Amino acid sequence: MPVLVQHRQIVVPGQLLAEGRDVEVKSQHTVYRAGDKLYSAVIGLAEVQNNRINVIALEGFYFPKVDDIVIGIIIDLGLTSWTVDIRAPYTAILHANDALNKPFNPLKDDLRRYFDVGDLLVAKISVFDRTRNPILTVRGKGLGKITKGKIVEIVPSRVPRLIGKKGSMINMIKEETKCQIVVGLNGRVWVVGPTPHHEEVAILAIKKVERETHTTGLTDRVRAFIREELKKRDLTG
């Protein structure tokens, strides 16, 4: 079972990663098998662990999955449902029943009272089977309308790096900047801080993580970066 690439090496589409049937593949879309050989399907970083191989994409778009938390923008509204942009190849639908805690009567009530075009929301994908557009829900802890803070967009395939191993990166950023941060898997990040300056530092840190995704020792560098930026703005302590 020869694995032909090193851990954290940059690979490109069509690159031979390993030969042999006993190599395990973790990802579904970034690695593919042709006969006995494994090839990369995207530009990414190879993750090699014993007999397992995986490629983490550096570029990419968001493809919906059930139970994903995403940040959406209302782009249209109908009689009983909203149309939501979730930065995916499909627009999502949010039904009134999934947004309100009471039965919805279109004769007496107006959807605009709850969400209007342009409103942002944290939502969960409740149904998606590829034959129809994804359906969202805002019932649940931490879900619902966004009324304060800032939104940043990053490349969706770099979200895992922003979160880090067991949340190490995002928790560090939250702690250091004293901001609350919600990361949508579609690459939209919601930042709420004690002051706009704190939010600004958090956003700069998030952008730094996005830009330097493929480098090593990133967590420590970002921590130092945040402390320095806070000091510049007189926000320490």
Added chain:
Amino acid sequence: MKLEGLKLINEEGLRIDGRKPDELRPVVMEVGVLKNADGSAYVQQGNTKVIAAVYGPREIHPKHLTLPDRAILRTRYHMVPYSTDERKSPAPTRREIELSKVIREALESVIFVELYPRTTIDVFIEVIQADAGTRTAGIMAASLALADAGIPMRDLIAAVAVGKVDGQLVLDINQLEDEYGEADMPIAMMPSLGKIVLLQLNGVLTEDDFKQALQLAKKGIMKLYEYEQQALKKKYVEIKPE
């Protein structure tokens, strides 16, 4: 009609631009050149300059083109009016429509279209300057742009044309060799899988010539493949930790 006294290969066996028969033109490749596209690339081979942009996968408009089990691919190969000696009308010609089709079919064979049902992937190839080999440069630019957009694909595509001029097979022909030569055969491949995704032939080749031309093209393709891989990686090697 050949110009009187025009020799495409001189006594030393060198071509009109000083290259050896199996030599490629100088290559420049760059990825991520356009900010607004999801993926983009620039490819230059000698005086041929091509830019490609990719959008998607995204929702299809008009809706009736949707396929329930796979993504559709829409490809436009287009030459800008100032790409040739004489102004080219910007309207798509018969030739451009044909090339759009064969390039689309080549790209369809490398993209995992079945992963993204009911969506479209749009590829725009603009020839900025034409000096033969625009379809091969275009297909390479498109494959780099697709990789830059993060769209899963089996392999990059590398492509080159082989021609026959003054009775000799030559690699990567330029405009003069194309116009006054005896044959022009563009070939595109998925190099690491060894599969041919596009092959056209304009002119006459013997069976032996054809086999040799294929070998010659494969040699050129492997070199171009390396340039492509370098171009893709360069984007990330350049971003160093601050």
